[in-house]
Amino acid sequence: MDLIVYLQIAFVSFIINIVPAFMPPTWLVLSISKVNYPSLNTFAIAAFGVLGSLTGRYVMYYYSKFLGKYIKEGHKKNVYYFRKLVGSNNVAVFLMTLIYSLGPVPSNFLFISFGLSEIKLLPVLLGFSIGRFVSYVLLIDVSFQAFSYLSLFVNVNGARIIADILGIFFAVIIVFVKWEKLYLFIEKLKVKKANKNRI
Structure with a gap:
């Protein structure tokens, strides 16, 4: 009986996380x-x-790659430099995903952004798995202790909207921020530092 319920939980979690937006938070379903x-x-x-x-x-990451052809060239350039800035550093990608996943904010736009950037998936999945497991355990326990089923259900719409707004904000940052300028600035600093070390 318990195994069937656990498998149902996994299936519902899969459905929630394959849809790009406006789904209830996974932690809420688990709670x-x-x-x-x-x-x-x-x-x-x-x-x-x-x-x-x-x-x-995982599925979302791959199908989001196909969305790239619908993005304007200027935004594609921003995504390209975002990948050059962080995509080659697996540790940075892992830590970024881990820290992000520790919170209750949905990861849909995170994976869409990473998919558009074609960042290596393995450090993303590792950071996501660890971060989400820790946050799910804490949120399930806190929710179970603090709220009844009714209070959780009533509050889902407001929490979902706020969480989706935060996720969209993160995606907008990746697509619209001028990562080229930041990337070139960091490269200049590296060159200056290298020149100083030679002196």
């Missing part, structure tokens, strides 16, 4: 599952939630 089935293990719920979320975001 409701804990409220409905108190005997379920919190760590197991989080693990199956991560499994479904990871698979969904």
Whole structure:
């Protein structure tokens, strides 16, 4: 019985995370599952939630690459320099994804942005898995202790809208920020530092 519920949790998490926007937060669905089935293990719920979320975001990462052809050339240039700035540093990508995933903010636009940038997927998946597992465990436990099923359900719309706005804001930063200027500035600093070391 429990295994069936865990598999259902993974499936629902997958569906939620394959859709680009306006879906309930995964942690909320996991918390409701804990409220409905108190005997379920919190760590197991989080693990199956991560499994479904990871698979969904994996699919999203790849289909978001096809969205690139619909982006204006100027924005493509910004995305290109964003990739040059952080994409070659696997540790930076891992830490960025890990820190982002520790919070309750949806990762849909994060994966869409990374997909458009064609950043290497492995450090993204590792950071996402660890960050989401930790955040899911904490959020499930806190939600189970603090709220009833009704209060969680009533608050979902407001929380979802705020979270989606934050996610869109992150994606806008990646697409519209002039990463070329920042990249060239950092490269100039590297050249100056190298010249000083030669003296």
